[in-house]
Amino acid sequence: MNIVILGGTKGMGRALARRCVEHGDRVFLLGRSEVDLQRSAVDLDLRAGLGSAPDSTPRSCVARCDLEQPEGFAAALDAAQAHFAGAAIDAIVVTAGVFATQDELESDPARTERLLRVNFTNTVLFCEEARKRLLAQGGGTLCVFSSVAGDRARKPVVLYGASKAGLSAYLDGIDHKFHGQGLRVLCVRPGFVKTGMTAGLKPPPFAGEPTQVARDVRRALCGRDPRTVLYTPWIWQLVMGVIATLPRAVMRRINF
Amino acid sequence: MEAEERFAEDLAPLTSDVPLSRGLGRSYGDSSLPPQSRPVVANTTLADRLLAFDARTGILRAEAGISLLELNRLFLPHKFFVPVTPGTQFVTLGGMVASDVHGKNHHVSGCFGEHVLALRMRVGDGRIVDCSPEENHDLFYATLGGMGLTGHILEVSFRMSPIPSCWIYQESERVPHLDALLDGLSAAARDWPMTMAWIDCLTPGASMGRGILFRGRWAKANEAPSLLARPKLRLRVPFSLPSWIMQPFTVRAFNAVVYHSHIQQERRGLVSPEQFFYPLDAIRDWNRVYGSAGFTQHQSVLPHSAGRGAVRRYMELLTSLRAAGFLCVLKDCGEEGSGLLSFPRPGTSIALDLPLRPETQEHIDRLNEFVIREGGRIYLTKDALSRPEHVRAMEGRLSAFLAVRKAWDPQHRLRSAQSVRLFGDEP
Structure with missing residues (x-):
């Protein structure tokens, strides 16, 4: 597969990029820092090429793309398409996003504005750019990391959850609208996963590892699975099933 | 002890203002715990990228947080193994250097440090420096087995061993x-x-x-x-x-x-x-x-x-x-x-x-x-x-170690609960 990943140098994106190259995929990384992107590209090339002669494996390539700068989205995706030189892009993946706790955001409106803009407005703008290109080449998968926090508002993640709820709704909508034209949408909703983003938070039961998420997501990207929403690790589908049906009175009682 | 553990993929900013780095925390004692006066420690485990590998020489350079579990997963199928392994895979490369680990092959291969070619470190004054037997050799030898007290280990170059089979x-x-x-x-x-x-x-x-x-x-x-x-x-x-x-x-x-x-x-x-x-x-x-x-x-x-x-x-x-x-x-x-x-x-x-x-x-x-x-x-x-x-009574080499440490970090910015206990650092 030919895969473009925005956010593939860190956390779950890093794990997914590694999983992909180790299974023979070609990866194009988008991210904020040129130096960081280059280091990750070398890491991916080494992992892909351990078993083969030097220089026989295709190189991972990179381009700058910052979710805070929507004016750069088109150029970044142009670079990715140029890299694959006319071959179709099988999937465009977005793992980038920002996180902050409710306490941090409530005392800082500027930070709140930035989080909502990056996680919702600009991610949607990026997806629009990606969607157009996937449709123009006849189809492909748009895989975007939302969150279980968008499924039900909880006290510690009201604003972050709202940004992800908006994103999930958008993904649901474009799946509905463009499915017939060959666009496949995969809305990934990770549960609590131990990454740099969640460092400092106390891991709840069922906390997952980035490698589990990477395995689930790549399997979904390869398969003909008709699902448009992927909970990962899988146990979070059950967990959220329970949380989504909790009556508000119970949520209030357990201070959830 | 209450302490803050900081995580990041990029070790350079992560280590700029902390007294100690730790990896997977498998030391049995207090060597990976920070001092009480500055209870914060950099966890290196997210810094786990391979930086260079040459299959002809076996020389590998990697970020210090990569685990031995991951190195084995990646390299065993291609018939390479670390030259020296401790008794658990749940250690990081940086930890293997800081403890200068030994294994079942010590009588022929020595400690892990004997196979290390170069280190990139953040030292006590905040600079990032390279060291090896040729360059800053005093820092290099003090860091092998130096319990993380000479600087934060950011990158490690060492020689992997080719093996005839995976059994x-x-x-x-x-x-x-x-x-x-x-x-x-x-x-x-x-x-x-x-x-x-x-x-x-x-x-x-x-x-x-x-x-x-x-x-x-x-x-x-x-x-x-x-x-x-x-x-x-x-x-x-x-x-x-x-x-x-x-x-x-x-x-x-x-x-x-x-x-x-x-x-x-x-x-x-x-x-x-x-x-x-x-x-x-x-x-x-x-x-x-x-x-x-x-x-x-x-x-x-x-x-x-x-x-x-x-x-x-x-x-x-x-x-x-x-x-x-x-x-x-x-x-x-x-x-x-x-x-x-x-x-x-x-x-x-x-x-x-x-x-x-x-x-x-x-x-x-x-x-x-x-x-x-x-x-x-x-x-x-x-x-x-x-x-x-x-x-002190059993370690005749201690004064030599402390002298190198003093030369690179006169204010003892790098210290651990263990160095407070054993070497009299500020608690």
Whole structure:
């Protein structure tokens, strides 16, 4: 597969990029820092090429793309398409996003504005750019990391959850609208996963590892699975099933 | 102790303002815990990228947070292995340097540090510097086994070893008493690249020091399957067992069961590297068998100059203290490493678990006094309770180490709970 990943140098994106190259995929990384992107590209090339002669494996390539700068989205995706030189892009993946706790955001409106803009407005703008290109080449998968926090508002993640709820709704909508034209949408909703983003938070039961998420997501990207929403690790589908049906009175009682 | 642990993929900013780095936290003591006056530590485990690898020379450069588990997963299928491995895969590359780890092949390959070619570090004044035997060599040798006190290790270059297959040919033998065990170890060291012995350290009398002797080597390509061993199902100890389970009689029973379950006198055959090098990794959270009070370790090396009687006297002391836990491991060490505080030296290394109890401090003191008398030393990676005067008495190289540390970090910005306890740093 030919895969473009925005956010593939860190956390779950890093794990997914590694999983992909180790299974023979070609990866194009988008991210904020040129130096960081280059280091990750070398890491991916080494992992892909351990078993083969030097220089026989295709190189991972990179381009700058910052979710805070929507004016750069088109150029970044142009670079990715140029890299694959006319071959179709099988999937465009977005793992980038920002996180902050409710306490941090409530005392800082500027930070709140930035989080909502990056996680919702600009991610949607990026997806629009990606969607157009996937449709123009006849189809492909748009895989975007939302969150279980968008499924039900909880006290510690009201604003972050709202940004992800908006994103999930958008993904649901474009799946509905463009499915017939060959666009496949995969809305990934990770549960609590131990990454740099969640460092400092106390891991709840069922906390997952980035490698589990990477395995689930790549399997979904390869398969003909008709699902448009992927909970990962899988146990979070059950967990959220329970949380989504909790009556508000119970949520209030357990201070959830 | 309450402390903040910071995580980031990029070690340069992460380490700019913290007194200590830690990896996977498998040191048994307080060497990966920050000082109380500055309770914050950089966790390196998200910095796990490969930076360069040359299959012709085996030279690998990687970020310090990559785990040995991941290195094995990546390199074993391509017939490369770390030149030296400790007894668990749950360590980081940086931790392997800071502890200058040794393994079953110490008598032929020395410590991990002997295979390290260069390090990139953030030193006490905030600069990022490279060091190697050629460049900043004082910093380089002080960092091998330096317990993270000379600087934050950011990147490590070292030489991986090519291996003929992904399997180990192992022989194990039940040995009835200490003399036979020591004879067996030194005989095996002549012909085998990997040796160690598990020893029952609670049975007194004629059977004292009975145990199981392990010898191993990488299997040749024509005697091993080409396939990789399937990863074993990992059992998990689901909760901490009650502390009363650690009674002398349960421990003695456990030791007897292990000894007698080796039913044939001798076994031989192929085992996976996982089974051979990391038997305890198969049981996640195995430390929970020690209960919520936990346990510590004591590992010392008794020099050959002290003679074989020293190991016997050590066993007698242990038996009289009735202190030991489940595991006691014997290994004959080769030459001393070039790291200024590297642990092994020619002699017999003895590692044992000690369940934490009120009398454990007393036991550690008695064991350390014994080690000083016999001219040995202890392994700082395993140490939580030793007294500073004991460590000074057994560590003649300490002043050289402290001088290098002072040259690179005069204000002791880098320090740990262990350096506060042992080297008198600001708490």
